[in-house]
Amino acid sequence: MDLTFASLSEISEAVTAKKLSAKEVATHFQQRVQALDPKLNAFAALNPDVIKEADAIDARIAKGENVGVLAGVPFGIKDMLCTKGLATTAGSKILSGFIPPYDATVVSRLKKAGVVIMGKLNQDEFAMGSSNETSFFGPVKNPWDLERVPGGSSGGSAAAQAARLVPGTIGTDTGGSIRQPASFCGIVGVKPTYGRVSRYGIIAFASSLDQAGPMVSTVKDAALTLEVISGHDPMDSTSSQKQVPAWSKNLSSDIKGMKIGVIKEYLSGGLEADTQKTFDEALATVKKMGAEIVEISVAGTEFAIPVYYLVATSEASSNLARYDGVRFGYRAEFPRLSGVELEEFYGKTRGEGFGAEVKRRIMLGTYCLSSGYYDAYYNKAGQVRRLLTEQFIDAFKKCDAILSPVTAAPAFKLGELVHDPMTMYLNDIFTTSTNLAGLPGMSVPFGLSQSGLPIGVQVTGAHFEEQKMLNVAYALESVSSVKGKNPHVI
Amino acid sequence: MSFRGYEAVIGIEIHVQLNTASKIFCSDATNFDAGDNENVSPVSAGMPGTLPVVNKKAIEYGIKTGLALGCEIRKKSVFSRKNYFYPDSPKGYQISQYDLPICENGFITFKVNGVDKTVHISRAHLEEDAGKSTHSGEYTLINLNRAGIPLLEIVTGPDMRTPAEAAEYGRAIRQIVRYLDVCDGNLEEGSMRCDCNVSVRKEGSTQFGTKVEIKNVNSFRFVEKAIEYEIERQIDAVERGEKILQETRLWDPDKNRTFAMRSKEDAQDYRYFPDPDLLPLIVTKEMIDEIKSKLPELPIARAKRFQDAHGLPEYDATVLTTEKSWADFYEETAQESKNFKASSNWIMTELMRELNSANKEIAHSPITPKQLGRMIALIDNGTISGKIAKTVFQEMWNSGKDPEVVIKEKGLVQITDPATIEKLVDEVLAANVQSVEDHKTGKKKNLFGFFVGAVMKASKGQANPELVNKILQEKLK
């Protein structure tokens, strides 16, 4: 077994069978991080106790304990997820020095399944970005081309996974932040149905859109990881009480007779040539595999971007109010507190602690919620959101899964869009409606551009119908051009 | 009521702290006596990624109070975020209810100087409390133990016209929440907080004047005084031709006046929106019916029943229903004694006197209602006399012993055996031969009472007075 490219269950089974110690696994990947991460900047922080935690797994196995389906598998965790005792910053100065006294539920479930945490992964500040250029820790590089962005906001997760610095990673997705970097870096990224995975302990960007999910190398690894992290959490009122199916066990690439939807409104062109080609090939592939292509219509897809940004920035402006320099994180320097006006205390702390993109979005969201604008913006956006969502629910009465591009083009160059927020926002055209409608969506690597960059396709499922989505992706993966290809950095 | 040709318009907002064991959105304890920031968790400190989960009991208490106030209960209410920055507000917003509160459109009737007054309750909504600040000159310190304790904010229409009505309204709400056992009603400890909205207008005018909010009033006496002051202040200002500023003022009980809080440059813009971390609060008819069926009888209805079914005077019925604990005590006593008026009398005079002088709550009375009821029954069945009963009561208060035990230990059983009493009478008559003579000849009048007293004294008060009378009358014929 080549440990670098081993699947999650291969590692876990070897560790459980004592063919390999968790310590050996952790050491192997730790060395990879040390060797490669200086080029990628994928990690925001490393867990100093990773070997100790691996030892603990080995000790439990030695005692005959059943450690779990991810026994001894190192994972990298996006810095949006709180990790007990390990610095968590959401890529922001305003959380510098914050050490959570609790684990996010996703993290505690991974640990319960035997995972050892390698460290925290770099990201756009508060997950606000599509290029990983807004992080306080500096930009992440795409392992396929170090001059290009890995995508965002889960750019650190995508880069670390693509370069196999760890066997598995977790990202979060508010408008495409798992799927877009997964596509840019040639890995599998799943955004589950809204409510499938607990949001407890995940730093909130936009509460009605956020979901965490696996960013891993294969569909099977994704299904397995998703099983571990899903399910009701009494700490999150918006987590579903539905049973978690055995997705990995039931995974099947037989998609014969399945109805695959294609959204008419997405076919109007505008895709970069390689991306178009990849998407067309994916359609031809599923057809060849016996699936039926069904054209569906979702009127008003052009409204998804404005609705998404109105909802996301409004919720964010409130979610980020807690970063105020009182209980944790950054506080601006004040030689003495006496005489400091409260407004200045907050204004200076927040003005210095947040980066430009986060400030811009807080401003936008505050504006959209403010007196006189609420009805035209936040409320209106919520209404259009319902219209879009209902159309998706109807569409899934006619098909089992929807196939679409993830982005209009492969990874762009660092610095290319950083000063043009509106164009940057328009990048999210194919991903945001999934979050608005709460649907499960994933990116599976399928094509390669002329210059050798990976290109993913997006599979979207009906609410809580992750299995069908995973099966379609599994089928596509079996004939993917990215299969067996690795980024140059490896 | 006229104040120098003006009418006052008063509305009240009362924050009622619901006495659940845990906070409204997390499991932190709610006890008052906790150490600094001891009842705080990542959720109540607003730490990153933490989320609220609704406490079922807080919802039930909100509905219960709403029902007691005759409110309609909304089947689907919504928690919203009220966004503002303040150090005692850990998330930078307070979770509250805005356009869709759980309770709406109720009323409360209470007496003001003996006359019924009805006030419209426009809404009652659930929200979380903020933390507590303590100030030194150099800095402020924040304790978040209180942050997240459930509150029910009860809001009236602009229905009150006098300071006395406002104060009585507050007392009526306090009485109800204590009856419902959803709040201890303690204003000084802040478990109930009262904000008063006051405006004045020329008598006969139908338009409202500019309203001023008075905060920080921690007793109903002060509610009355603060509003009195505020009405005069506003009339003075209007008379001087000044404009009333819409502002928040604080009551200063030491100086007996209100004063303006530092005015904010910007008007507040709370940017309310539905909290995406919480689902809409759906309550079923079954849940509402279940709570309704368990609603205790409220003070006004109970007082009426005490008058109609128990034959108590209005005064007794009103006093006994002031507190649920008193009314409960009375009913249990009466059930045991089968004597309504005597039960009422003993509680309102003897027991209240002892409780007052010992500064005790009725719940901590050393005499249980069953004991008191049995003691009254023992009077009624002639075991002890009414007079001896006072001694028995005193001993029960001191020792907590059953009346039967006290009577037995002290030998206080009434003497009802005619032979024993006859013997006592004979002894008294034999010792007072001259007086017997005087009585019989009519030389001295009114000696009968003297003989009764002497016999009672000889029996140490235990002889049955009726028998003593009867036997004396026979012997002195």
Place this chain on the structure above:
Amino acid sequence: MIDKKTIEHIAKLARLNITENEAAEYSAQMGKILQNFDMIAKVETGGIEPLVTPTEIEAYWREDQAHNTATPEEMLTNAPARVGNLYKVPPVV
């Protein structure tokens, strides 16, 4: 363009100190972004209830059981300034 006064008002509401340059930048960018977003105005939405939670999730309420999950020390250790077990902030009166 969003005028400078509005930008300053919003920055104040959001408690964000911003520089003159930032104010100018936001004024132009937000104007452009909101202009684009204004396209949703043309969608007919009369009588439609705004959607918040996009999936059907069963209600979950906690039982009223108190248990403290953190010590004061755990809660205060991240505080930028403290006195004993209390958070320390500028004087607010």
